[in-house]
Amino acid sequence: MLRAASRADRSADSESSTGHAVTASEGLVVEGLRKRYGDHTAVDGVSFSLAPGTCLAIVGESGSGKTTTVRMLVGLERPDGGTVRLDGRDRSTLPRRRAERLARAREIQMVFQDPYLSLDPRVSVSGCLDEVLRLHTDLDAAGRGTRVTRLLDQVGLGTREAAALPRDLSGGQRQRVAIARALAVEPRVLVLDEAVAALDVSIQAQIIELLGQIRSTSDISYLFVTHDLAVVRHIADEVLVLKSGQVVETGPTSRVLEAPEHPYTRLLLSSVPRRGRFPTTR
Template sequence: MNTAPAPAPRPAPTVPGGPLLQVSGLRKTYSTAGTQLVAVDDLSFSLHPGGALGLVGESGSGKTTTARMLVGLERPDHGEILVQGAPIAATVRGRAARLARAKAVQIVFQDPYLSLDGRISIGTTIDGVLRLHGRGDRVARAGRVRELLAQVGLGDRESAALPRQLSGGQRQRAAIARALAVEPAVLVLDEAVSALDVSVQAQVLNLLSDIRRDTGIGLVFVSHDLAVVRYVCDEALVMYRGRTMEHQPVADLLTAPRHPYTRLLLASVPRPGWDPDAIGRQRRSLDVLPGEPGSPASPTVGPDA
């Protein structure tokens, strides 16, 4: 986890209306070696316009699988996803349905170099998205490309460049501009700043805070880095082996965590006097966490618990 101190979090915008995103009873399993691996189990949460929710947990906790289900890259076994009150179909058929889903939810991946086409310029990439969604003629699209790039702090030089000619931070800004091109209701960011230098992380996080303040877009931020979540998110949902361990406002979760697993995550952040052996002993002392197979059932810790 990032050891650099995080700036004070920015206040969340207040936008009237019902939930922008509602997830209810989401479950996803995979078959491996003749057994069923539960990746996500009975996951529920909501996100309001202009809000930002952090999905937090170790590798294998199910947070990336959740992100992939939100954007349709994985199909849930059970559960429902609503965007602006309308259900997102588990199976999307036909061009119109695919475009509608893309407009509802977009994703920005961890490595922008892999998600951008290295053979074409950044401006051409964004223009292709606009053209696919029928956003105006060539002149109108060119103007919109400039607007989107300016929104993320890029200009004509970056528009004409290939992905390999840009820095990591510039590529991630370009990936965000591409995702914003269709004006989605929800933007999912899967470890979107974890590969960036700390100073560049701060720039991208400031950018995301400005975008949600100005547009009312909802952010679902997948991260293992509690410092990042503290800065950009209003609420955090802690996952372990696909299940919710705790869901609280970020400030409350970081200062008064209720679940032993959350306390373990916080204790795992390196600091002066940090003892990794003690963390390992604490990890083993948890043995079987509440909600795991073979353990006593216990209620999920939520915002109103």
């Protein structure tokens, strides 16, 4: 079982990423996750663990099962087998009561590849964030306004963007709004499903830097889903490689990228340009 490295793991009590059981207090634990569509097995026995404050990249080509995996974690798909636990609480079955569904939604939030499709084109940025806060918190209008301002500041947006509609924003700005919306409920885990794939390289770098800044000041954990190993190096502590719904390799990012053990991982790496792919931001 993979254990993604936390800030504490970089100290003396660090453990190997293979075979080490993570206690319930250490965050997200996924064991033997399975999903079938008819005769096709999309996810076949996927297991991993994610401690607070860490980032695990789930990588693979289209059809590898990575998106199906995370959709099961957030409740958009029902697993056919396996268990999902967060802080010791089972998330394998969907709750029936509205309050329980809202509570579970607050725990794991998802940012999708195309923020334009996930944002209401008729609602301003501030209205979008206010709507989330009205649904998930007991804040009054003044409290929600303060929280909206703080969220926008956290993702590098201001009053001009707050009043804008999604169509008036750039792709990078829309993705910042999507991240702010996900952060509004203070999730334990943020799932980013190809969240920078539709952005150009310089904007990708800005979003990756933003995510790093947010993680450095909180215990939020990231599941970063991507097909692009060039991006993984800049955000993930550890990597899980999926092929045809199965885990073929796991380990610390540096080891997987520099000394991959599985032929499929080496194939993915062979398609990554070696120079000029990802600019360094300051």
